[in-house]
Amino acid sequence: MRDNGDMKKSAAYVLIVLLMASTLPLQASADSSQDIPSNAVATGVHDSLVAALTHADLVTTLQGAGPFTVFAPTDTAFAEAGIDLSTFDTPEENATLTAILLHHVVAGSVPSSALSDGMFATTVNGDRVQFGVDANGVTVSNANVTTPDVIASNGIIHVIDKVMLPPVDIPATAQSTGIHDSLVAAVVQAELLPTLQGSGPFTVFAPTDQAFTDAGIDLADFATPEGKATLSDILLYHVVGADVPAANVTECMTADAVNGQPLSFTVNGGVMVNDANVVLTDVISSNGLIHVIDKVLMPTDTPNDIPRTAQCTTVHDSLVAAVIQAELL
Incomplete structure (x- = not known):
């Protein structure tokens, strides 16, 4: 059984889903003239995303000029993680949430065409993710990229099917x-x-x-x-x-x-x-x-x-x- 700290960390992890966008709904409603958070709002299936961005004070950051590349867990990934945003109610927990969300963001535009098997990228919080590229598609760390190259005015969203956890020592x-x-x-x-x-x-x-x-x-x-x-x-x-x-x-x-x-x-x-x-x-x-x-x-x-x-x-x-x-x- 997980202790309360683990549950809070696990909860934080799904919130990253909120930072990002979903698969088909996002692709269908994506607007390249809108920034990343606005594209997430426009899908109609990312209320938790908007709440998480607001909670972590990251809306302004992701409305910035960028460009950013965001690896976006879907609402399904969010739901499967069983995250409750209300569990992040201390400064330390909010800092954990912010770190988790930023683990899904890379500074600069990284289209899927630029990815290669075994390639690393450094996220905004200073950690690394690694890509796998083969005949079955693209993975980033432990997640599959289900919808690549959703274009926003300030970057690119790649939709993924899992929440990526920031690495530990x-x-x-x-x-x-x-x-x-x-x-x-x-x-x-x-x-x-x-x-x-x-x-x-x-x-x-x-x-x-x-x-x-x-x-x-x-x-x-x-x-x-x-x-x-x-x-x-x-x-x-x-x-x-x-x-x-x-x-x-x-x-x-x-x-x-x-x-x-x-x-x-x-x-x-x-x-x-x-x-x-x-x-x-x-x-x-x-x-x-x-x-x-x-x-x-x-x-x-x-x-x-x-x-x-x-x-x-x-x-x-x-x-x-x-x-x-x-x-x-």
């Missing part, structure tokens, strides 16, 4: 996945929580709970000061002190982890860091990115085995091919 993001309980527990035991809650940016290669089990890691074995130092070294070997989006990873690339040791990447046949497979990329947090991996990386490991090292020299392709053919890999 890396430890909170990891905890929310449900598959990183061991990682979070290890971070807490190693007293690295304040570090990974810092401003960053960080890129964390996050082993799953199964990866911790497969590695035979028992946190009780790291209870001494020496053990805690060892655990900290292991965990920091999974952290790079910079943004490393998946799109920037190239074959045989290396990057130094925060503990000072190198990580090695390959991309042919799927992205790998050392000998771990990256199974999910570019999980956005407020202070960096998380890439989910299927193994725990050990600082004592050699970043690349001999065949991969040979392959990365670019002058041993024949040797690598021969090793593969002889089934010696």
